[in-house]
Amino acid sequence: MSTAAIMRIPVISNIALLSEKVRAALAALPSSAIENLRIEIVPVSTSALTGPDAVDAATLELLRDAQVILGDPKHVLPALPYALNVKWVQSTFAGVEAVLTQPRRDFTLTRAGGIMGLHMAQYVLGWVISKERKFHLAPLHQANHEFRSHDMRYRHYHDVTVGILGLGDIGSSIASLVSTAGFRVIGLKRSSSQPATTVDYVVNVLPSTVDTRDLLSRDTFQACHIKKPCFINVGRGDVVDEASLVTALDQGWLSSAVLDVFAIEPLPHESALWSHKHVTITPHVAALSMPEDVAGVFARNLSHFHASTPLEYVFQWSRGY
Known part of the structure; x- marks a missing residue:
């Protein structure tokens, strides 16, 4: 029997219960969707990346090894300098402007589309x-x-x-x-x-x-x-x-x-x-990112990522949306 590969996914977000909803959404996927892949969802405190203290060793290792990150754009931004191997970032919001303020374009960025x-x-x-x-x-x-x-x-x-x-x-x-x-x-x-x-x-x-x-x-x-x-x-x-x-x-x-x-x-x-x-x-509340909705988008996209099929709601760097 083959041993399932482990993928540790940082979740960098202030959306309450997001990690729990992601775990539930992944558990609801057909077993074939993420076959031979063991996923560990790891919440990362947003303050751990922006506070006055240095980022701790465990968080540095998590970000350095991460291929996939799920998070709020403004909180993903300070993580990117450490995430040297990231291939895909899933935004929790429809807008991703904060991520665009940094120069890297060597990863796929997806919006929380279809839920707002x-x-x-x-x-x-x-x-x-x-x-x-x-x-x-x-x-x-x-x-x-x-x-x-x-x-x-x-x-x-x-x-x-x-x-x-x-x-x-x-x-x-x-x-x-x-x-x-x-x-x-x-x-x-x-x-x-x-x-x-x-x-x-x-x-x-x-x-x-x-x-x-x-x-x-x-x-x-x-x-x-x-x-x-x-x-x-x-x-x-x-x-x-x-x-x-x-x-x-x-x-x-x-x-x-x-x-x-x-x-x-x-x-x-x-x-x-x-x-x-x-x-x-009104204070930018026309559409809030609900954890179960974001989790659903992420779970579907993770199955695409694992199968090397096209992701949904891909941000086009050259077009700006």
Whole structure:
């Protein structure tokens, strides 16, 4: 009988219960998926790599020998100088920008794809419905003991158009749920002035790349002045020139903005967005990485890695997403 090879996989993440969920997901795989491979999931404290003390010998050995790492991008970053033999890094997030700040490109990087779409879609649909139904007025009327149904009249959902910038797996999930709720949905092109005349909501789902940074700036927003849509950003913060966004709101080119992502996070205390009367801010929570979802993506990809078949949701270094 052959002895199974041992693969020790560092898990560098602040996601609670991730290691336990990964072990469960691996145990649920068919035995043929990881045949002749014994896997040891080893949690690594994120503070062990960034604290003032030197990285301990056991962690150094673990990282040096690791072929595979699972982790949050910003916590994987300080581990990479020690991970000389790594072949594949699985991100726990859809975004991997933190890893891009280091020069190495000699390993495969995969995103936590296919698991964020419905979370994002619920966030977007929730805000569209909330704004259309004017839910924000209910507590105000209640506080004043006012039964004011006229103030909460709403448009027919067939008359409301939601435009989506970025129709990848997440954008497609948003489109599917929003259209199921009855709203009209269209895909928007980066170079088009479509938002100016056809949509009531502009939803940005674009990733951060060289081509998309500051893509949504003064000219784009000014073209929206006819319909004055609400702008919802669940993509990446640096796709938007925030100064231009403030101008667009001040000038009435946009009616309002719901922002979950920002060029700098946490959003600086002095940002004009905090106090703007037409802005609603949420702290990058449109889609959280749930441990069981991440574990499922990782387990499937590990079976691909072991079988030398293509991994899912591979980040393309040359394209930036």
